[in-house]
Amino acid sequence: MKKLPLKVEKRLQLRKQENSLRSLGICSDMVDLSSNDYLGFSSSxxxxxxxxxxxxxxxxxxxxxxxxxxxxxxxxxxxxxxxxxxxxxxxxxxxxxxxxxxxxxxxxxxxxxxxxxxxxxxxxxxxxxxxxxxxxxxxxxxxxxxxxxxxxxxxxxxxxxxxxxxxxxxxxxxxxxxxxxxxxxxxxxxxxxxxxxxxxxxxxxxxxxxxxxxxxxxxxxxxxxxxxxxxxxxxxxxxxxxxxxxxxxxxxxxxxxxxxxxxxxxxxxxxxxxxxxxxxNSEGAEKVEALSKNIGLFNSQVVKLGLENKFIKSTSAVHSCIIPGNEAVKKVAAKLQKQGFDVKPILSPTVPEGKERLRFCLHSYNTPQEVQSALSLLADLI
Structure with a gap:
């Protein structure tokens, strides 16, 4: 196969140098705190x-x-x-x-x-x-x-x-x-x-x-x-x-x-x-209510653990904990994942430099224990 054009290769190398190179992963059996499947409908x-x-x-x-x-x-x-x-x-x-x-x-x-x-x-x-x-x-x-x-x-x-x-x-x-x-x-x-x-x-x-x-x-x-x-x-x-x-x-x-x-x-x-x-429009409405309860629990735990200054205020299913620097946020994410919590780091240039973050996505099927344990571990790590 022919090599990449030089300009294209340089762009790829720059991503590697900035520690922001993307790659494809395989879905894991960790606690899901990263997918957009907020109500669990994808596996219904x-x-x-x-x-x-x-x-x-x-x-x-x-x-x-x-x-x-x-x-x-x-x-x-x-x-x-x-x-x-x-x-x-x-x-x-x-x-x-x-x-x-x-x-x-x-x-x-x-x-x-x-x-x-x-x-x-x-x-x-x-x-x-x-x-x-x-x-x-x-x-x-x-x-x-x-x-x-x-x-x-x-x-x-x-x-x-x-x-x-x-x-x-x-x-x-x-x-x-x-x-x-x-x-x-x-x-x-x-x-x-x-x-x-x-x-x-x-x-x-x-x-x-x-x-x-x-x-x-x-x-x-x-x-x-x-x-x-x-x-x-x-x-x-x-x-x-x-x-x-x-x-x-x-x-x-x-x-x-x-x-x-x-x-x-x-x-x-x-x-x-x-x-x-x-x-x-029928029994799935219960899932919306369950998700709403988890969002409330998550926000109350953030306050209880003194993490308010780290998180962007949110009442939706998406919650972002700002940890500046690609290397720093990737390290925290890796430690959470090692403990069984699938939380993804969002790197620059996807978000502005200095606004790198852990992105928590909540779901109707997350248990209170999972939410509390993930945030307790995060508090210890940062």
Missing amino acids: LAIFRQAERILQDKDVLKNGATGSRLLTGNHKLYGFAEEYLSDFHNADAALIFNSGYDANLGFFGSVPQKGDVILYDELSHASIRDGISLSKAQAYKFRHNDLQDLEEKILRLRKNEETEVYVVTEAVFSMDGDIPDLRALMELSKRLNFLLVIDEAHSTGVIGTRGKGPLQELGLEKEVFARILTFGKALGAHGAAILGSKELEQYLINFSRSFIYTTALPPHSVATIIAAYQHL
Whole structure:
């Protein structure tokens, strides 16, 4: 095989020097404090069997979709799933994409137009940033959860009434686990007349009644231009959806390249989405409550052990303990893992230098003893 080009090889060597080289690992049998499977749905036998029943009942017995949704891949499960999603999330329409990454690429790469302005929270996910990079609109970041900074930038950047402004944030931030002031953000959107886009990847299934998310819990879902959901986290499945108006759905079908030019999800994936939502809407609601109790326990233990100054404040399933330096945070993570707790270090450049961290992801199936033991060990280590 030919060697890597010199410039590419240098980039790889730099990662090694910075102690930030990534590699693929194998899933372990340690106590899970790192996965996005917040409700344990990915291993639910009930959901697995329900997905099979849906395929049988709808007579969709195929392994693959056979093409894009605009060609041969739009099997009948899509319509059933999208109707269920729009009803559950109180939206006019839902359009399923192959992943959250695809949804963000497709939305930001097609909807904002030349002459428009996109303002995004500085801690927005990489998929949002990559989608924005495909847009012809001008894009600027605003300080994390800082609505005053956002307002000042909008007033400065809006050239005239024809300039459409899109503001992008997350309902729960994936690395910090915090939640923006959604009510204040909504009031600002009404006053300054901008289009609000919310990524709900880490809030769906976690927050609110039956995991419907903070926007629905506050009754604000109809005021948002677009919501982006993913199913690979609390729903334990795969894929994503964009919620919005019927007109937005029609536009995305016609202009979103990541939707148009890809093979559709196979029937089993869509059946699993349906089964997961049906479970969430019934007995799965108990899992949401169990997760909420573990989040409360985790926060109380952080206070009890005097670790408040180490953790970013969070009421979600994601909790980050700041341990600056790639080498330092990797050492603490390794010691936790040696004791049977799967806690992952998050290194720079994924997060800013000096903000390296241990990222704890809580689940409905974590026991109180597991939560308490992991934090007690962490307190001893740092």
